Amino acid sequence: MKLKVLKPFRIAGKEYHSGTVELDDSVAARLIEQGLAERAEEAPESFDDAVDISEVLPRSGSGEGTQYSIESLVGQPIKVISAAFDKGRSGRLEGKSIATVQIETLDGDRGWFSTWSGPMIDQLKQLQELNAFPVKCKIEERRGSSGYRYYILASAKVQARESDEQR
Structure with a gap:
């Protein structure tokens, strides 16, 4: 299962700090349960499936009106x-x-x-x-x-x- 690392953890002597990692499903489930990782979302299939940047990031340096x-x-x-x-x-x-x-x-x-x-x-x-x-x-x-x-x-x-x- 592909995971996004939320908090640093160590498995079998290897440390994971950030980014995404591919791990066994049972290990991944345990990490998700402990709040150390979350299921990584897959990239959108098509252009229309992608989210617009304005829906994700606030408009920096701008207000209303x-x-x-x-x-x-x-x-x-x-x-x-x-x-x-x-x-x-x-x-x-x-x-x-x-x-x-x-x-x-x-x-x-x-x-x-x-x-x-x-x-x-x-x-x-x-x-x-x-x-x-x-x-x-x-x-x-x-x-x-x-x-x-x-x-x-x-x-x-x-x-x-x-x-x-x-x-």
């Missing part, structure tokens, strides 16, 4: 509904944190944006730990001492006071 650029949201009141965190997988961003942020605009449009901004990601993680979502806020653009650009979440109330002063 309209995709926004973070620049288009700077200074605008938004409601942050949730955030999901991941790591970059290639190039200069490999291993760097990324957040996909689900939002609602003042107009009621639901959408999302992605950010690599470390300070904003730290804020989003704190909000998630505090179970504080949803929160009203605005996005501010800042410049570091060496001139690099980053973003933070700020109070939406501050903008309301500023607009009152301009009247």
